[in-house]
Amino acid sequence: MTKDNSVVEVTLESNLKNVEVADEVSRRVASKAGFDEDTCEQIEMAIHESVINAIWHGNKNDESKQVRLRFRILPDRLEVRIRDQGEGFDLDAVADPLEEENLLRVSGRGIFLMRSFMDEFRVEKLREGGAEVTMTKKIHTNRKPNQGGTEREHEGDSTPS
Amino acid sequence: MSMKATVRQVDSINVIDVSGRITLGEGCTQLRQLIRDLLGKGGKNILLNLADVTYIDSSGIGELVSAFTAVSNQGGQLKLLNLTKKVHDLLQITKLYTVFDVHDDEAKAITAFEKPAGA
Numbered sequence: 001m002t003k004d005n006s007v008v009e010v011t012l013e014s015n016l017k018n019v020e021v022a023d024e025v026s027r028r029v030a031s032k033a034g035f036d037e038d039t040c041e042q043i044e045m046a047i048h049e050s051v052i053n054a055i056w057h058g059n060k061n062d063e064s065k066q067v068r069l070r071f072r073i074l075p076d077r078l079e080v081r082i083r084d085q086g087e088g089f090d091l092d093a094v095a096d097p098l099e100e101e102n103l104l105r106v107s108g109r110g111i112f113l114m115r116s117f118m119d120e121f122r123v124e125k126l127r128e129g130g131a132e133v134t135m136t137k138k139i140h141t142n143r144k145p146n147q148g149g150t151e152r153e154h155e156g157d158s159t160p161s
Numbered sequence: 162m163s164m165k166a167t168v169r170q171v172d173s174i175n176v177i178d179v180s181g182r183i184t185l186g187e188g189c190t191q192l193r194q195l196i197r198d199l200l201g202k203g204g205k206n207i208l209l210n211l212a213d214v215t216y217i218d219s220s221g222i223g224e225l226v227s228a229f230t231a232v233s234n235q236g237g238q239l240k241l242l243n244l245t246k247k248v249h250d251l252l253q254i255t256k257l258y259t260v261f262d263v264h265d266d267e268a269k270a271i272t273a274f275e276k277p278a279g280a
Contacts, residue, residue: 016186041247049219052185098256106227109219109255116254 008071012051014059014084022051022069026080029071033078033139042117043078043137049110050082050133058086058131077119077139083132088125164188166195171271175204176242180213183221196228205237206274210267212243222251229261238262242270 010025012018026047030040051067059065065085072079095102097109115121118135125131164181177195182188199207209228211217225241232239240262244252252258264270 019184045218052218052220056185103256103260104226104230106223107220109222112255113219113251 006073008069010069012055012067012069013063014055014061014065014067015063016052016055016061018067019048019051019055022067023048025069025071029073030078030137033073035078035137035139039137043080046114046117046135047080047082049113050080050135053110054082054084054086054131054133057089058084060086075139077136079134079136081132081134083126083130085130088131089123091123164191166192168195168199171208171267174206174208174271174274175199176208176210176267176271178210178213180215182216183214183224184216184218185220189220189224192224193227196231200231200235200237205232205235207232207237207239208242208264208267208270208274209239210242211245211248214245214248217248217251222255222257225261226257238274240264240270240273242267 008025008029010022012021023044026044027040030043035043047069051069054067055061059067068081068083070081070083072081091111094111095105095108097103097105097112102108111121114133114135117137119138120134120136122134123131124134164179164183164187166177166179169176169178177199179192183192196207207228209225229239242264244263244265249258249263252261252263262273264273
C-alpha cells in the first residue's frame with residue numbers, strides 16, 4: 001500500500017500459487033471502490049486472467065521475474081495495471097474464441113474475458129522491457145459485460161490466451 | 162479451496178460431483194486425469210455435476226471443452242449438471258452454452274443419455 005490510500009501496489013513472484021493472492025487483493029480493492037458483488041467478481045476474474053498470462057506467457061514461470069499490480073481508485077473508475085517482465089505480445093495474433101472454428105479450442109479465452117468484464121483494455125510493450133496491461137472499470141455504472149472492447153495497442157511476439 | 166471430485170455411478174452413467182475451484186494448475190489437471198481414467202475404463206458417459214464449483218477461470222472452461230472433446234471422440238457423451246450462475250454466465254458469453262447439453266435435474270439428465278442399441 002502506498003501513502004496515497006487510493007493506490008494499492010502488489011509485487012508477486014511468477015508462481016501460479018500467487019494468483020490467489022492477486023484474486024484476494026483484487027476482490028478487496030474492487031469492493032473498496034464500491035462495486036457490487038457481481039462486478040467485484042468480474043473485476044477479480046479479469047485481473048486473474050491477466051495475472052495468469054503475465055506469469056505463464058510473459059514471465060514463462062520464471063520465479064526470478066516479477067508481476068506488479070497497481071490499483072488506483074479514481075472518482076469515476078478503477079484502474080488496474082498488470083506489468084510483467086516478458087517480451088510483450090501481439091493482440092492481433094489472439095484468435096477470436098467466439099468464431100465457430102475456435103469454439104472448441106481449449107485455450108484462448110483469457111483476453112476475451114478481460115475485455116468482456118472491463119470497460120477498457122489495452123496492452124503496451126514497455127521501453128524498459130516487459131509488457132503492461134491496463135484495464136479500467138467505470139464506477140457506479142450498471143453496464144453488462146460488453147462482449148469485447150475495441151482498443152488495441154500492442155507489440156511483441158508471445159501470444160497469451 | 163482446491164478442487165475436489167468424486168465419482169458415483171447412476172445406472173451406467175458416471176456422475177462426477179465437482180467442488181471448489183477449476184483453475185489453471187491442480188484443479189484442471191485433476192479433472193483431466195479423472196476423465197482420462199474413466200475413459201480408459203470404458204466409462205464413456207459422464208455427467209459433470211458442477212453445483213459446488215465456487216470458481217472457474219478460462220483454463221477451467223478450456224478443461225470442460227477438452228473433456229467434452231475427449232469423451233465425444235471416444236463415442237461417449239458428456240453432459241453438465243447444476244451450473245452455478247457464475248459458470249452459466251461464463252458459458253453464455255463464451256458461446257459454449259449451446260455446445261454443452263446442460264441440465265438442472267439429475268434424474269432427467271441421466272435419462273437424456275442415449276442408450277446403446279439393444280439395451
